[in-house]
Amino acid sequence: METKIRAIITGATGMVGEGVLHECLLHPQVEEVLIINRKPSGIVHPKLKEIIHADFFDLSAIEGQLSGYNACYFCLGVSSVGIKEPEYYKLTYTLTLNVAQTLSKLNPDMTFCYVSGGGTDSTEKGSSMWARVKGKTENDLMKLSFKRVYNFRPGYMHPTKGLKNVLPYYKYMSWLYPFVRRFFPQFVSTLAELGQAMINVVLIGYDKPVLEVKDIVKLAHVADK
Template identity: 70%
Template sequence: MKIKAIITGATGMVGEGVLHECLQHPDVEQVLVINRKPGGVSHAKLREIVHNDFFDLKAIESQLTGYNACFFCLGVSSVGMDNDEYKHLTYDLTMNVAQLLATQNPAMTFCYVSGAGTDSTEQGRLAWARVKGATENALMRLFSNAYIFRPGFMKPTPGLKNVKSYYKFIAWLYPIGRALYPAGFSTLQELGLAMIKSATQGYEKRILEVKDIVALAKR
């Protein structure tokens, strides 16, 4: 199966890594990135829309049809943010985009980058985990082909722009962590490959923890 994918968050580390894998993968025919600012990537498969307001997509709505996958990598940290603002920029923003895509591309595979420790019950102690859990649950109700990815520590893909400087200082940790605690460590390349393969092959679980991400990437 060949896919035509929409990617959000491609100017961030995770989205850039997923985009990198898509542009190299033979099963990905076309990629549309929706960025708030130009991403600076040029490729024959790639088209970019620069659009600042993800709460108002009317101006670009007609350009979002004909895609059978969405890799939603857009997200914010909850650090220093009050609960209402975090919910608005996580749940409300994601669902605004997802509901439009579900209307225009109902058979789409929607892949959402969540995070380890997310609370599916929506009842836990941590506010960010409840919000992420609510977002995951709503997406799985909306799309019959929704996959939730919960990465932990990810080794970035060498050579990309968004490899944070602090990773250079903790790079030594990755091989140790992967050996001692494989359930918490993967590479960004594995995440990208697993997202592509969920769209082309499917997966037996709708929520993919780190071990599932690594296993699917290897298939």
């Protein structure tokens, strides 16, 4: 029997979440998508449901709407630039684990996909603050009672044409993409490849829980072979 994905996506009003949502809405094996946002996305699609919810530290008011899903694409995150460690820890680790713990309780058959970042520190002991916090987040997500947890560590992601939430500085970097893709492929993917890889990891799995850029690109193109 062909697997059908019923996915929850966070961060759909940001660049990464919007890109993952775009791929989900295009994919024939994704039958339903629920996005949870602090503000409306403005996207209308037959597959799509949307919940506007301001406080990701308290999901009690919407818990009744979060059951029956077998995938979560957690794309919500903040930059560490200009943020002290306690605040970054709260917005990265505490928020993510709160959402994940709620979803694991409601959907034990769920595959949870976390968008982390290249250079994340799995030891939690390095000098880089953001990398330590991301590493702890990854490590503790993998202790929860999901069916599977995968941590995605993208680098530069070439934007998907036509999407509206592309980060401003990307327009100054896009011209370099063909060169970097050819000579330094371990650092770059497309945003579409990230979305496709996240869909494929739910459909067919992967042999390790942490996916670097080369794994993301490989998994995105499994169906091409």
